[in-house]
Amino acid sequence: MPVSPVFETTIDRLCILSEDGTFDDTLGAGLIPDQDAVALYRHIMLCRHFDEIAFKLQRSGRMGTYPENRGQEVTSLGAAYALQSTDWLVPCYRENAGLFWRGLPMEKILLHWMGDERGNDIDPDLHITPLAIPIGTQMLHAVGLAWAKKYRGDKSLACTFFGDGATSEGDFHEAMNFAANLDIPTIFFCQNNGWAISVPTHIQCSAPTIAQRALAYGMPTIQVDGNDIFAVVKAVKDAAQRARETCRPSFIEATTYRLGDHTTADDARRYRDEEEVAAWQNRDPLVRLRMYLEQRDLWDESQETAMKREAEKTIVDVVKRAEEIEAPVSTDMFDSMYATTPENLKTQRRTMRTTSLGQDPSQLPSNAPKPANA
Numbered sequence: 001m002p003v004s005p006v007f008e009t010t011i012d013r014l015c016i017l018s019e020d021g022t023f024d025d026t027l028g029a030g031l032i033p034d035q036d037a038v039a040l041y042r043h044i045m046l047c048r049h050f051d052e053i054a055f056k057l058q059r060s061g062r063m064g065t066y067p068e069n070r071g072q073e074v075t076s077l078g079a080a081y082a083l084q085s086t087d088w089l090v091p092c093y094r095e096n097a098g099l100f101w102r103g104l105p106m107e108k109i110l111l112h113w114m115g116d117e118r119g120n121d122i123d124p125d126l127h128i129t130p131l132a133i134p135i136g137t138q139m140l141h142a143v144g145l146a147w148a149k150k151y152r153g154d155k156s157l158a159c160t161f162f163g164d165g166a167t168s169e170g171d172f173h174e175a176m177n178f179a180a181n182l183d184i185p186t187i188f189f190c191q192n193n194g195w196a197i198s199v200p201t202h203i204q205c206s207a208p209t210i211a212q213r214a215l216a217y218g219m220p221t222i223q224v225d226g227n228d229i230f231a232v233v234k235a236v237k238d239a240a241q242r243a244r245e246t247c248r249p250s251f252i253e254a255t256t257y258r259l260g261d262h263t264t265a266d267d268a269r270r271y272r273d274e275e276e277v278a279a280w281q282n283r284d285p286l287v288r289l290r291m292y293l294e295q296r297d298l299w300d301e302s303q304e305t306a307m308k309r310e311a312e313k314t315i316v317d318v319v320k321r322a323e324e325i326e327a328p329v330s331t332d333m334f335d336s337m338y339a340t341t342p343e344n345l346k347t348q349r350r351t352m353r354t355t356s357l358g359q360d361p362s363q364l365p366s367n368a369p370k371p372a373n374a
């Protein structure tokens with residue numbers, strides 16, 4: 001019996017607006033109309049300023065840990081731009097630009113990182129789930145949401161964002177397997193920024209691309225330049241069309257880089273070379289889009305100065321709204337837990353004491369076994 005290949009394929013890499021400003025008209029013409037390109041650029045400037053101020057709030061003790069988004073803005077933004085408002089955005093924690101584009105009030109993200117649960121209380125009409133801090137859990141939620149959409153015969157989908165590191169989690173593989181085998185309209189959007197905190201991608205993925213992980217599930221897959229908003233928009237539009245027409249899920253690996261530390265609790269200088277960071281500064285998605293606009297006379301220095309001023313003013317108001325909200329009260333934790341609060345929790349709510357911490361043994365139910373030391 002001769003040996004013959006049972007499976008052969010290639011994976012495409014898509015780039016439309018390259019790092020030196022060259023634009024591929026064949027792929028990119030008409031993809032983002034001029035006025036939208038300007039609006040997207042203005043939005044990235046606003047998000048960059050938000051990021052800077054959030055970092056300063058943490059440094060001055062006005063907020064908890066914060067993960068800077070700088071350098072990765074166009075991955076989630078391109079996706080949010082390409083999708084419809086009824087499609088779910090299921091984020092991890094570095095997708096501010098896409099969430100704000102969809103309409104999430106900016107103060108919600110500040111409240112989240114200030115440790116205020118009201119930051120996670122999101123208007124359901126926005127179709128955005130709260131930030132997922134445990135790595136990987138959100139991918140399963142996205143598949144569940146998309147499955148529900150399919151059951152209802154609704155042509156929308158779920159797009160979930162995660163990092164390169166998250167693709168080493170069991171949750172990732174379960175979500176991919178389930179979506180692929182049951183035809184669940186999900187877009188798996190991997191933001192490969194080269195690092196999972198201090199672990200470089202090549203240490204946790206011995207394959208040359210993350211995109212090829214999808215092949216094992218028989219899922220259409222592509223790699224895109226994640227600092228090129230045009231490439232991201234095209235890849236997401238193609239995946240969304242496939243999901244709407246056939247319910248098939250897709251995988252997108254967007255190569256990008258976080259220009260800041262992992263979070264404010266990290267110091268990336270301890271594990272990254274300065275030359276690597278400098279090389280990626282030259283690929284900054286903000287600079288790249290500005291080059292595109294200037295080449296077409298859509299943007300100039302006076303607009304840049306005016307937008308900077310506008311961003312500063314907007315973010316001052318955002319911070320004010322986040323800091324002026326009245327402080328939460330301790331009983332809130334009982335009020336959002338159950339539709340009808342059980343009797344034992346009503347008692348805890350009234351007394352703010354519990355038997356489980358040994359604070360109030362009188363709350364033990366009458367039929368509970370006596371503690372060993374009683």
Ligand SMILES: Cc1ncc(C[n+]2csc(CCOP(=O)(O)OP(=O)(O)O)c2C)c(N)n1
Nearest residue numbers: 094133134135163164165166193195196197
């Ligand atoms: C289940 C779980 N394990 C570990 C962590 C700690 N942790 C937080 S971020 C992170 C790295 C994630 O890397 P990646 O998925 O590449 O995302 P990035 O931050 O680079 O965008 C880890 C291990 C966590 N939050 N959740």
Ligand SMILES: [Mg+2]
Nearest residue numbers: 163164195196
């Ligand atoms: Mg990463």
